[in-house]
Amino acid sequence: xxxxxxxxxxxxxxxxxxxxxxxxxxxxxxxxxxxxxxxxxxxxxxxxxxxxxxxxxxxxxxxxxxxxxxxxxxxxxxxxxxxxxxxxxxxxxxxxxxxxxxxxxxxxxxxxxxxxxxxxxxxxxxxxxxxxxxxxxxxxxxxxxxxxxxxxxxxxxxxxxxxxxxxxxxxxxxxxxxxxxxxxxxxxxxxxxxxxxxxxxxxxxxxxxxxxxxxxxxxxxxxxxxxxxxxxxxxxxxxxxxxxxxxxxxxxxxxxxxxxxxxxxxxxxxxxxxxxxxxxxxxxxxxxxx
Amino acid sequence: xxxxxxxxxxxxxxxxxxxxxxxxxxxxxxxxxxxxxxxxxxxxxxxxxxxxxxxxxxxxxxxxxxxxxxxxxxxxxxxxxxxxxxxxxxxxxxxxxxxxxxxxxxxxxxxxxxxxxxxxxxxxxxxxxxxxxxxxxxxxxxxxxxxxxxxxxxxxxxxxxxxxxxxxxxxxxxxxxxxxxxxxxxxxxxxxxxxxxxxxxxxxxxxxxxxxxxxxxxxxxxxxxxxxxxxxxxxxxxxxxxxxxxxxxxxxxxxxxxxxxxxxxxxxxxxxxxxxxxxxxxxxxxxxxxxxxxxxxxxxxxxxxxxxxxxxxxxxxxxxxxxxxxxxxxxxxxxxxxxxxxxxxxxxxxxxxxxxxxxxxx
Numbered sequence: 086x087x088x089x090x091x092x093x094x095x096x097x098x099x100x101x102x103x104x105x106x107x108x109x110x111x112x113x114x115x116x117x118x119x120x121x122x123x124x125x126x127x128x129x130x131x132x133x134x135x136x137x138x139x140x141x142x143x144x145x146x147x148x149x150x151x152x153x154x155x156x157x158x159x160x161x162x163x164x165x166x167x168x169x170x171x172x173x174x175x176x177x178x179x180x181x182x183x184x185x186x187x188x189x190x191x192x193x194x195x196x197x198x199x200x201x202x203x204x205x206x207x208x209x210x211x212x213x214x215x216x217x218x219x220x221x222x223x224x225x226x227x228x229x230x231x232x233x234x235x236x237x238x239x240x241x242x243x244x245x246x247x248x249x250x251x252x253x254x255x256x257x258x259x260x261x262x263x264x265x266x267x268x269x270x271x272x273x274x275x276x277x278x279x280x281x282x283x284x285x286x287x288x289x290x291x292x293x294x295x296x297x298x299x300x301x302x303x304x305x306x307x308x309x310x311x312x313x314x315x316x317x318x319x320x321x322x323x324x325x326x327x328x329x330x331x332x333x334x335x336x337x338x339x340x341x342x343x344x345x346x347x348x349x350x351x352x353x354x355x356x357x358x359x360x361x362x363x364x365x366x367x368x369x370x371x372x373x374x375x
Numbered sequence: 376x377x378x379x380x381x382x383x384x385x386x387x388x389x390x391x392x393x394x395x396x397x398x399x400x401x402x403x404x405x406x407x408x409x410x411x412x413x414x415x416x417x418x419x420x421x422x423x424x425x426x427x428x429x430x431x432x433x434x435x436x437x438x439x440x441x442x443x444x445x446x447x448x449x450x451x452x453x454x455x456x457x458x459x460x461x462x463x464x465x466x467x468x469x470x471x472x473x474x475x476x477x478x479x480x481x482x483x484x485x486x487x488x489x490x491x492x493x494x495x496x497x498x499x500x501x502x503x504x505x506x507x508x509x510x511x512x513x514x515x516x517x518x519x520x521x522x523x524x525x526x527x528x529x530x531x532x533x534x535x536x537x538x539x540x541x542x543x544x545x546x547x548x549x550x551x552x553x554x555x556x557x558x559x560x561x562x563x564x565x566x567x568x569x570x571x572x573x574x575x576x577x578x579x580x581x582x583x584x585x586x587x588x589x590x591x592x593x594x595x596x597x598x599x600x601x602x603x604x605x606x607x608x609x610x611x612x613x614x615x616x617x618x619x620x621x622x623x624x625x626x627x628x629x630x631x632x633x634x635x636x637x638x639x640x641x642x643x644x645x646x647x648x649x650x651x652x653x654x655x656x657x658x659x660x661x662x663x664x665x666x667x668x669x670x671x672x673x674x675x676x677x678x679x680x681x682x683x684x685x686x687x688x689x690x691x692x693x694x695x696x697x698x699x700x701x702x703x704x705x706x707x708x709x710x711x712x713x714x715x716x717x718x719x720x721x722x723x724x725x726x727x728x729x730x731x732x733x734x735x736x737x
Contacts, residue, residue: 268457268459268461269461269462269463269464271428271455271457271461272455272457272461272462272463272519272522273463273474273478274427274428274448274449275426275427275428275448275451275453275454275455275523276474276475276478276522276523276526277449277452277475277478277479277526278449278474278478279449279478282478286463286474286478287463290465291464291465
C-alpha cells in the first residue's frame with residue numbers, strides 16, 4: 086500500500102526534489118544538534134577540567150601527587166575498584182548463568198531485581214548500609230562483638246560499591262549466554278568433559294567478550310562512585326577518603342588546584358576504560374564479520 | 376567394540392506434557408537404526424535420554440551389557456552429532472576433534488595420531504587450522520562427526536545430522552556416511568524426519584508419532600506392510616480413497632482390489648494406494664476386476680517420471696506415478712483405464728484426520 090502511494094506521489098518530480106532537500110536539511114540539523122549536545126555536555130566540562138587543572142602550571146602535578154592524602158585516596162579507590170571487579174565478575178557470571186540456564190519459580194522476579202541498583206539513588210544505598218551495619222542496626226552487634234568495623238571503614242565502602250556495580254556484568258553476560266545456547270555445552274559433556282571442564286573450556290571462552298565489557302563498565306562505575314561511599318565512609322581523611330571524596334573535600338577547602346588535578350586523573354582513567362571498551366567492541370564486531 | 380542399544384518402557388514427561396511414552400526397542404550392534412517421525416514425535420528426546428542429556432521419567436536404558444539408566448553423560452561414552460553441528464566456535468578444526476581426547480587424558484602422541492587419523496577419514500586434513508565459521512555446512516558436519524568418533528565411542532547418536540543442509544549436500548553426505556559406517560561398523564542411532572534418509576541408511580526403522588512407537592521393522596516391512604494408517608501415510612506417499620470392504624476386497628468407485636488385511640465386510644474403510652501401484656493405459660477398455668475408467672486432469676513431468684492426477688467415476692481423485700515414456704499417448708481430458716495393483720485398507724475410524732496428511736493429492 087505504501088509503495089503504491091509513493092509511486093503516485095513520485096510522479097511529481099519537483100515535489101520529490103523539494104522533499105529530498107528538506108530531508109537533507111533536517112538530517113544536517115539533527116547531526117548538528119548531536120554534536121552540540123556532546124560538545125556542551127561532555128567536551129566543554131572536560132576541557133574546563135584540563136584548563137583549570139593545568140592553569141597554575143605543570144608543577145601543580147608534582148605538588149599534588151606527592152601529597153600523602155592524595156596518594157592514599159588513589160590507593161583506596163584502586164583497592165575498592167579491584168575488589169569490586171573481582172566480586173562482581175564472579176558473582177555476575179554465576180547469576181547470569183542461573184538466570185539463563187535454570188528454570189525456577191521467581192526467575193522473572195529475580196531478573197527484574199537485578200536492575201534495582203540502577204534505579205536506586207546511590208545515597209539511598211549508602212543509607213540502607215548504615216541502617217544495617219551502623220549503631221543500632223541489625224548486624225551491628227554481631228560484627229562489633231568480633232571487633233570488625235564495617236561502617237566508616239573499608240568493608241562498607243566495598244559493600245556499597247559492589248551493590249551498585251553488580252548489574253553491569255550480569256547484563257553483559259546474560260545475552261551472550263542466551264545467544265550461544267546449550268548445544269556446545271551438551272557436546273562437551275558427551276565428549277567426556279566434566280562440568281568444570283565444560284565451563285572453563287567452552288562456556289568461558291564464548292562469553293569472554295561480554296565479560297570483559299562488563300568488567301570495564303563495573304571498574305568505571307566503581308572508580309567514579311561517590312554518593313553511596315560518601316554516606317558510609319564518615320569522611321575520615323587519610324583513612325576512608327577515596328579519590329572522588331578527596332575532590333569533594335578539596336573543593337570545600339578551596340584547594341581547587343589539586344582538586345582539578347585529581348579530577349583530571351580520574352577523567353583520564355575513564356577515557357582509558359572507554360577506549361578499552363571500544364577496542365573490545367571493535368574486536369567483537371570484527372570477529373562476527375569473519 | 377560396538378555395542379547394542381536397548382531401551383525399555385522409556386517415558387519422559389515435561390510438566391504435564393508426555394513427550395515420550397513407553398518406548399521399547401533394540402538397536403542391534405553394528406547396525407544403523409533410524410528413529411523416524413514428524414517433528415514433535417519425541418524422537419530427539421529418546422536420543423537425548425540415551426545420551427544422558429535428559430533424565431527419563433520412567434524406563435531403562437542399556438548400552439551393551441550394562442544398564443546405563445542412571446549413569447552420567449560422561450560415563451556413557453556416546454558420540455553425539457547435533458543438527459546444528461555444535462562445534463566449538465573458538466577452536467580450530469584440529470582442536471575441535473582433539474577436545475574429547477584432551478579431556479580424557481591420553482598421551483600426547485596417541486592423541487595427535489588419532490586426530491590425524493580422523494581428519495584423514497573425514498577428508499578435512501587441509502582444513503585443520505580453520506575455524507568453524509570458515510567452513511561450509513557439509514564440512515562442519517564432517518568435523519562434528521570426526522569429533523564425535525575421536526574418543527572411540529561405544530555408540531554413535533545422530534540427531535537430524537543433515538537437517539540443516541542443502542538437498543544436494545545432504546545426499547552426498549548421506550552416501551558418505553553410509554560408506555563410513557560400513558568401514559567402522561559402530562552401532563548408530565539416527566533421528567530423522569526424512570523418510571528417504573531413513574530408508575536409505577537404516578537397517579531398521581522405528582517409526583514414532585506423538586511420543587509413541589507406531590511400528591518397528593526393516594525398511595521393506597515399513598514401506599510394504601505398514602501396521603497403521605499413520606505409517607502408511609508418513610513413509611512413502613499414498614492416495615487415500617474412501618470405500619467399503621466386501622468379501623476381502625476393497626471397493627471404491629468401480630474398483631475392486633484385493634486387500635491383505637483382515638477387515639469385516641461392509642465396514643467403512645480407506646484404501647491407501649501408492650502412486651506407483653496405479654497403472655494407466657490409454658483407451659478406457661480392458662483389464663480385470665481392478666480396472667476402472669478415469670479422466671486425466673493434470674500431468675506433471677518430473678524428468679523420467681510423470682505424475683498424473685486422475686478423476687475416478689465416483690468423483691475421487693487418484694494420483695499415479697509412472698515412467699514418462701509410458702504416457703506418450705495420454706493427454707489431458709482423455710478417458711483412460713486405471714488399474715490399481717495393490718491397496719492397503721484401514722478402518723475409516725482409525726484413519727480420521729490423518730487422511731489429509733497422508734494424501735499425495737494437494
